Amino acid sequence: MIAGISIYEIFTLTSILFFIGIYGFITRKNLISILISIELILNASAVNFVVINKYLYPDLLQGVFFSIFIIAVAAAETALAVAIIINLYRQISSVEVKDTEIMKY
Amino acid sequence: MEKIVFYILAILMIVFAIASVTSRKMLRSVVYLLFVLIGIAGIYFLIDYNFLAAIQLTVYAGGIIVLIIFSVLLVHHIEMELEMAKRSKQILTALACLIGLGVFLTTIYSNEFKVVENYKTTSVSDIGMGLLSYDAGGFILPFEVISILLLAAMVGAIIIGKGEKLTKNDETL
Numbered sequence: 001m002i003a004g005i006s007i008y009e010i011f012t013l014t015s016i017l018f019f020i021g022i023y024g025f026i027t028r029k030n031l032i033s034i035l036i037s038i039e040l041i042l043n044a045s046a047v048n049f050v051v052i053n054k055y056l057y058p059d060l061l062q063g064v065f066f067s068i069f070i071i072a073v074a075a076a077e078t079a080l081a082v083a084i085i086i087n088l089y090r091q092i093s094s095v096e097v098k099d100t101e102i103m104k105y
Numbered sequence: 106m107e108k109i110v111f112y113i114l115a116i117l118m119i120v121f122a123i124a125s126v127t128s129r130k131m132l133r134s135v136v137y138l139l140f141v142l143i144g145i146a147g148i149y150f151l152i153d154y155n156f157l158a159a160i161q162l163t164v165y166a167g168g169i170i171v172l173i174i175f176s177v178l179l180v181h182h183i184e185m186e187l188e189m190a191k192r193s194k195q196i197l198t199a200l201a202c203l204i205g206l207g208v209f210l211t212t213i214y215s216n217e218f219k220v221v222e223n224y225k226t227t228s229v230s231d232i233g234m235g236l237l238s239y240d241a242g243g244f245i246l247p248f249e250v251i252s253i254l255l256l257a258a259m260v261g262a263i264i265i266g267k268g269e270k271l272t273k274n275d276e277t278l
Contacts, residue, residue: 002151004108007218010148013115015209017122017141019202024126026198027190032131032177036138039169040122043145054152058223061235065244067157068236071164072251076258078169082176083266089180096188 007055011048018044031085031095035078046070111151118144129186131177139170153226 002010021040028034046067053063089095092102118141125137142165149158189195236244 001220001223002107002111003224005111007220008214009111009115011213012210013118015206015213016119019206019209020119020122020126022205023198023202027195028126028187029190030131030187032173032180033126033134033187035173036134037126039138039165040125040141043142043165047145047148050149050154050157051152054154055220056218058221058225061227061232062242064154064157064227064232065236065247068160068232069247069251071160072255075164075169076255078172079258079262080265082172083262085176086179087265095180 001055001058007051010051014044014047014051017047029097031081031088031097031100034097035081035085039074039078042070042074107151111148114144114147114151129189131181131187132174135170135173135177138173139166142166142170153224156227156229156232 018041021037021044024037024040025034028037049063049066049070051063053060057063085095088100088102092099094100121137121140121144125134125141128134128137142161146158146161146166149155149161190198235242236248239245
């Protein structure tokens, strides 16, 4: 654990990061920007897992494993999302959310 | 000492996260995200999970950021400015986020955590043993499932990214 830092301060930091991510997710109009916001949200939750593991259950390692899995899933998700975005740009020449009606069908 | 480093990291991360979701230039917002991710790796270093910090730096800062920058460069002109949401919608979303943050923080601060004082470090071999153990509490099954997931994502990304026959929509290329 970090000397002099309580668990509350780290939770405050991760909550702020999480809600900044949600703000970006709602206000942005661009698929790549939405992807960036999702990365922020995922990172904030991964930090929470690690901090709870370290501060409350230091003998176990479950939080670390979950963070590793979150990072792996995030990597897979980003690769797929980038592939979809590039394919979409090829078909409709735009990555704005309002133009992507073709994905509904 | 660690206290000062943590506060500097926290302020930098919050500032860059806000800059990342409000910047109107695409590439800049990706670079701001890179700083946030490096700050999170710094937090992992501070709480003595060196292996996790190394993973964060290689997978996120090395892999995902490069991938997103690639897609930005393929899709955008660098000078192009993003269109933002309406001002009223921005304020409404910010208010909703602040209310949510308030709910989170009141819940967190009203809860009593049983913190265990400890300063032990975790070696990489412990993490490897835990990931590959068959005993109760071992993580061998999720580990294998993740490897299948990564393979499936790789194949899927190649198939989706390859797209259909290019002759059909030549004029859009």
